[in-house]
Amino acid sequence: MEASRPTGSEKVVSKTAPAMRLDGVGVAYRFEKGSYPAVERADLTVADGEFLSIVGPTGCGKSTLLNLAAGLIAPSEGRIEVLGQPLQGLNPSAGYLFQADALFPWKTALENVAIGLEVAGISPAEAHARARAWLARVGLSAFAGRYPHMLSGGQKKRVALAQVLIRDPKILLMDEPFGPLDAQTRQIMGNLLLDLWNADRKAVLFVTHDLEEAIALSDRVVVMSAGPNACIIGDWRISLPRPRDTADVRLEPAFHEIHREIWAKLKEEVSKTYTQAEEETA
Amino acid sequence: MRRAQLLALQFLVAAVALTIWHVLTTHQFFGRYLLEPFFFSTPADVAARVVRWFREGTIWRHLVVTLSEVLLAFTIGSLAGVLVGFWFARKPFVAAVFDPYVKMINSLPRIVLAPIFTVWLGFGIWSKVALGVTLVFFIVFFNVYQGVKEVSPAVLANARMLGMNERQLLRHVYWPSALSWMFSSLHTSVGFAVVGAVVGEYLGAAAGLGYLIQQAEGIFDVAGVFAGIFVLGVFVIVIDAVVTLVERRLLAWRPVAAEARD
Numbered sequence: 316m317e318a319s320r321p322t323g324s325e326k327v328v329s330k331t332a333p334a335m336r337l338d339g340v341g342v343a344y345r346f347e348k349g350s351y352p353a354v355e356r357a358d359l360t361v362a363d364g365e366f367l368s369i370v371g372p373t374g375c376g377k378s379t380l381l382n383l384a385a386g387l388i389a390p391s392e393g394r395i396e397v398l399g400q401p402l403q404g405l406n407p408s409a410g411y412l413f414q415a416d417a418l419f420p421w422k423t424a425l426e427n428v429a430i431g432l433e434v435a436g437i438s439p440a441e442a443h444a445r446a447r448a449w450l451a452r453v454g455l456s457a458f459a460g461r462y463p464h465m466l467s468g469g470q471k472k473r474v475a476l477a478q479v480l481i482r483d484p485k486i487l488l489m490d491e492p493f494g495p496l497d498a499q500t501r502q503i504m505g506n507l508l509l510d511l512w513n514a515d516r517k518a519v520l521f522v523t524h525d526l527e528e529a530i531a532l533s534d535r536v537v538v539m540s541a542g543p544n545a546c547i548i549g550d551w552r553i554s555l556p557r558p559r560d561t562a563d564v565r566l567e568p569a570f571h572e573i574h575r576e577i578w579a580k581l582k583e584e585v586s587k588t589y590t591q592a593e594e595e596t597a
Numbered sequence: 598m599r600r601a602q603l604l605a606l607q608f609l610v611a612a613v614a615l616t617i618w619h620v621l622t623t624h625q626f627f628g629r630y631l632l633e634p635f636f637f638s639t640p641a642d643v644a645a646r647v648v649r650w651f652r653e654g655t656i657w658r659h660l661v662v663t664l665s666e667v668l669l670a671f672t673i674g675s676l677a678g679v680l681v682g683f684w685f686a687r688k689p690f691v692a693a694v695f696d697p698y699v700k701m702i703n704s705l706p707r708i709v710l711a712p713i714f715t716v717w718l719g720f721g722i723w724s725k726v727a728l729g730v731t732l733v734f735f736i737v738f739f740n741v742y743q744g745v746k747e748v749s750p751a752v753l754a755n756a757r758m759l760g761m762n763e764r765q766l767l768r769h770v771y772w773p774s775a776l777s778w779m780f781s782s783l784h785t786s787v788g789f790a791v792v793g794a795v796v797g798e799y800l801g802a803a804a805g806l807g808y809l810i811q812q813a814e815g816i817f818d819v820a821g822v823f824a825g826i827f828v829l830g831v832f833v834i835v836i837d838a839v840v841t842l843v844e845r846r847l848l849a850w851r852p853v854a855a856e857a858r859d
């Protein structure tokens with residue numbers, strides 16, 4: 316799993332460069348009473364057009380990893396490459412769907428979707444026209460004039476998805492985007508996501524705590540170890556045929572087989588998290 | 598609760614209070630007035646006085662003076678509060694330097710400044726405006742400061758990931774957030790503008806509702822005092838209604854508590 320460290324500073328963007336590459340990346344959070352080494356020596360490569368899911372026990376550092384990929388936090392060690400270029404500052408090729416609610420509460424659904432184009436210098440009229448088209452694509456045409464507080468959890472997530480995708484990012488970072496939704500809505504959202512993804516095959520880094528969801532959606536699933544010093548400890552290719560229906564695919568025998576394999580690994584890590592917690596309280 | 602019913606009950610409260618006042622000041626019990634009319638006046642006298650003010654038109658001058666003081670104090674205080682609030686929130690070092698002085702001035706009873714303003718700015722409207730500004734400024738300042746500081750980190754990170762530069766962040770994130778905090782304190786800050794104006798007038802002026810009340814008090818004209826208070830009360834309610842209207846338009850995006858069933 317140890318990736319060879321690149322030597323020199325190759326600045327050429329080759330067509331075959333992976334969408335993202337994390338190479339021996341580590342992060343330690345510093346606070347008043349010390350520091351917490353959340354992630355250490357994490358290696359991860361996401362190929363162009365690949366849908367990759369990250370699963371791991373709660374608090375292991377999945378959001379941390381996405382924040383690194385987004386350039387919102389800087390790694391304390393290791394290097395990050397985006398499309399073959401070292402990442403400095405924010406990642407301009409990435410769109411980020413946050414775990415928490417991140418819509419602008421003072422903008423309507425339409426304005427929320429259009430804003431990414433407007434700040435890029437596109438005329439408001441055109442931005443709004445394209446935002447309308449995106450709202451239609453996520454099935455929210457009738458809700459264009461609503462403010463976020465007047466939308467349901469699932470509707471908000473769909474607005475957020477349109478808000479990110481309208482900018483056509485090369486890389487899509489998604490942090491438990493369907494986390495708070497009920498099972499049926501999750502499957503509907505999963506199919507919607509796969510449809511949109513199928514249209515232009517962006518590279519996707521998808522974080523979820525739901526292993527079934529991860530397998531149903533992805534080309535690859537990686538497992539993170541329990542923190543501290545979390546890293547990637549398992550990597551599975553999911554060769555279920557596409558296009559998939561996220562509900563139907565769960566009935567296939569191949570699905571169960573891979574699920575059993577990954578779950579065996581994941582279970583170890585999850586139970587580690589809990590024994591650690593018990594030791595700390597003891 | 599239905600609107601008509603509510604209005605009827607509100608009217609009833611006023612009617613009962615006025616009746617009690619009327620009965621106790623115009624009828625003798627056990628050989629004396631329970632409320633001496635000299636000290637408490639009577640509703641009829643007060644009403645007559647208010648009517649006379651409006652019929653003769655003498656009240657308008659005072660209303661216009663007080664209103665302009667309130668508007669000026671509110672506008673100047675808010676502008677200054679927004680600017681300084683923004684500045685401090687974006688430059689924590691500046692905020693830290695000024696922190697003790699802000700705390701000191703804010704905890705000062707502003708009324709002690711009134712004589713200084715009168716000395717500096719004279720008996721005209723500007724000394725009252727200045728007093729109002731010192732009150733409004735801090736309300737707006739603290740709210741704008743909070744509004745800029747308390748932008749949700751997720752919203753902020755989202756804005757940056759959507760490609761906003763510093764200027765666009767200011768316009769699309771910090772500004773709306775600060776304004777929403779400021780508007781949520783609109784009632785308080787307008788109320789303080791009124792307090793500044795009226796108290797200033799009361800302490801020394803040539804016109805205004807506070808002046809009117811102070812003049813009446815000076816000659817033991819209790820009906821005049823009550824009439825002044827009444828006009829001031831209506832004035833405040835009208836201003837408050839206007840503020841509510843403005844607030845509804847500006848804060849349409851904010852959740853209102855769902856209408857509870859009764």
Ligand SMILES: Nc1ncnc2c1ncn2[C@@H]1O[C@H](COP(=O)(O)OP(=O)(O)OP(=O)(O)O)[C@@H](O)[C@H]1O
Nearest residue numbers: 344346351353372373374375376377378379380542
């Ligand atoms: N700002 C911070 N300061 C200190 N520790 C932090 C900070 N942010 C996160 N951590 C710690 O880092 C670890 C990883 O956090 P992270 O948010 O990446 O977890 P996660 O895998 O996304 O969890 P979840 O599945 O619950 O969202 C956690 O143990 C957390 O307590």
Ligand SMILES: [Mg+2]
Nearest residue numbers: 377378414490
């Ligand atoms: Mg997380």
